[in-house]
Amino acid sequence: xxxxxxxxxxxxxxxxxxxxxxxxxxxxxxxxxxxxxxxxxxxxxxxxxxxxxxxxxxxxxxxxxxxxxxxxxxxxxxxxxxxxxxxxxxxxxxxxxxxxxxxxxxxxxxxxxxxxxxxxxxxxxxxxxxxxxxxxxxxxxxxxxxxxxxxxxxxxxxxxxxxxxxxxxxxxxxxxxxxxxxxxxxxx
Numbered sequence: 001x002x003x004x005x006x007x008x009x010x011x012x013x014x015x016x017x018x019x020x021x022x023x024x025x026x027x028x029x030x031x032x033x034x035x036x037x038x039x040x041x042x043x044x045x046x047x048x049x050x051x052x053x054x055x056x057x058x059x060x061x062x063x064x065x066x067x068x069x070x071x072x073x074x075x076x077x078x079x080x081x082x083x084x085x086x087x088x089x090x091x092x093x094x095x096x097x098x099x100x101x102x103x104x105x106x107x108x109x110x111x112x113x114x115x116x117x118x119x120x121x122x123x124x125x126x127x128x129x130x131x132x133x134x135x136x137x138x139x140x141x142x143x144x145x146x147x148x149x150x151x152x153x154x155x156x157x158x159x160x161x162x163x164x165x166x167x168x169x170x171x172x173x174x175x176x177x178x179x180x181x182x183x184x185x186x187x188x
Contacts (some may be wrong), residue, residue, distance in 0.1 A: 004071055005136040005169065006078045006094050008085055009103035014161065015079035015154050018103060021162045028075035033084065036064050037135050045081075046119060054130065062087050069093040071128035082135070085142040088117065095146050099174045101165055104140075107132035109154065113174055148174070 005022065007015040016032050023030035034045055037060060041048050048057055061084060068078050070093075070143045077097065084090045095102050111129045114120065119172060144150065149168045169175045 004069060004076045004078055004098040005165075005174075006069065006098040006100045007103055007131070008080050008094070008100055008146060009053055009082065009153075010105055010107075010110055010132065010139060010143075011082040012110045012117070013082070013103040013105045013121045014158065015082075015103055017062070017080035017158055018161050018165070019077045021158055022165055023077035025162055025166060026075060026077065028077050030077050030079070031068060031071075032079040033061065033064055033068060034079075034081045036059060036068065037081070037111060040064070046124075058083070058087060062089055063099070065090045066093055069097040083139070084095075085139060085146050091146045095148070099169065099172075100147045100149070101149045101168070102143040103153050104143070104150050105153045107136045148172070 005026070005028070007019050007022075009015055018030065020030050022028075034046070037057075038045055041060065043051075045057065061081060065080065065084055065087075066089070068076075071078075080090075080094070084094070103127050107129065114123060114132075115128065117123065123131055149165070149172070151164050151168070153161060156164070
């Protein structure tokens with residue numbers, strides 16, 4: 001059975017960037033839950049938020065997380081949306097079905113990365129730093145509750161972060177098993 005490694009964390013925490021490199025390193029498929037959602041709704045998430053509101057978006061997100069967390073066709077690295085942990089069902093699906101890594105970042109660090117980003121709907125406010133602080137206060141306990149591992153994003157490069165995640169997965173015996181690998185064949 002192929003396994004899923006899920007990345008959780010605040011917007012701008014590096015889930016997509018780290019996720020792509022982690023998938024490459026593990027020989028796994030990479031999926032970004034937000035990109036899957038955008039394909040299904042046929043518009044950017046920001047536009048969907050504006051037209052239909054956050055509750056409607058969270059309903060769709062819950063269906064996508066349920067589906068992707070149950071994925072077993074091949075090893076998968078899944079980048080979740082920053083708010084995916086707000087729903088109890090999402091937290092349960094991620095924690096029970098996948099190995100969850102929390103990319104932990106401070107609001108100030110995220111603000112430095114995101115201050116010019118206009119695509120994140122929750123940050124289109126007068127004081128984005130205050131909004132990030134509020135999001136951190138609200139979501140940090142949920143990320144920690146859901147995560148099997150936490151990695152501080154701080155200053156390390158993406159490749160260093162990927163190495164740290166791989167090390168934690170190896171130590172815990174949680175690396176995804178490539179579908180082409182046959183454990184019966186023994187060493188070559």
